Amino acid sequence: MNIVFMGTPDFAVPCLRALIETGENVQAVFTQPDKPKGRGYKLTPPPVKELALQYNIPVYQPVSLKSGDDAETTINVLNELSPDLIIVVAYGKILPKTILDLPKYCINVHASLLPKYRGAGPIQWSVLNGEKNTGVTTMLMAEGLDTGDMLLSSSIEIGENETASELHDRLSILGSEVLLETIKAVKENSLTPKQQDDSLSCYAPMITKDMCVIDFNKSALEIHNHIRGLSTFPGAVTMLNGKRLKVYKSICTDYIVSAAPGTVVNTEDFTVVCGDGKCIKFIEVQAEGSKRMSTADYLRGKSIESGTILK
DSSP states (O other), X not given: OEEEEEEOSGGGHHHHHXXXXXXXXXXXXXXXXXXXXXXXXXXXXXXXXXXXXXXXXXXXXXXXXXXXXXXXXXXXXXHHHOOSEEEEESOSSOOOHHHHTSSSEEXXXXXXXXXXXXXXXXXXXXXXXXXXXXXXXXXXXXXXXXXXXXXXXXXXXXXXXXXXXXXXXXXXXXXXXXXXXXXXHHHTTOOOOBOOOGGGOOBOOOOOGGGOBOOTTSOHHHHHHHHHHTTTTTOEEEEETTEEEEEXXXXXXXXXXXXXXXXXXXXXXXXXXXXXXXXXXXXXEEETTSOEEEHHXXXXXXXXXTTOBOO
């Protein structure tokens, strides 16, 4: 089978690697344009492009798929390749109908158990909302946002202290496994697409930096989920003595304290009281102008007065 792969970030890499290593004929890769990164704003290729180039797979990076020369070139390239399958994994662009109609199947690998968590941030929102499990679903792509018929899915449990970045890595591997199962079913002509129940759907919008600030008036569990959900990017944030402090990892404790929300009640392990009187303990933090480190390392060089209130 002839396959065109469309994907961009780290999440998509295991899927592309699995196709290559199992001998599938990946004719071309479409990915987002290189973007400036780091202090020097050096143009950096997406992870999917880096892998494709290692295997001498042609790479295309159109700015737009909807209009202009890039869109026309993309259609011409795809018509010439005439793929049996287009595989889409976190590409970051909506495919127009002209592309969706080209192959026999246009299959998307989505990091949720559809129809729940349609949208750009399914992994983060599953953690933010305190879900106990999630998974990966392959589906036939449609013009709507993650509304196509479902093909195969696989679920995993979410650890009570697992961060979104840790879950991301596990789901990316699971996604490659589900994708290979789906391709096997395509070859065996045994796919049984199932329509999604829209009444069970929920939207998982893109995570934005204005979500970062920790609200200590919320419960300890809600704050813990907030920290887990925004780790590693963009990171949950609070203010300590007028300076920004990022919090990457935490755990809920059994402590119940009568104090104002946000009060540091144990300066030896950075335990903070929350809106429900229960406490949360910071495990990994990053002070303004410093690097990410364990709380133990942070407290070796920084003393916090008991009773300090985080804002």
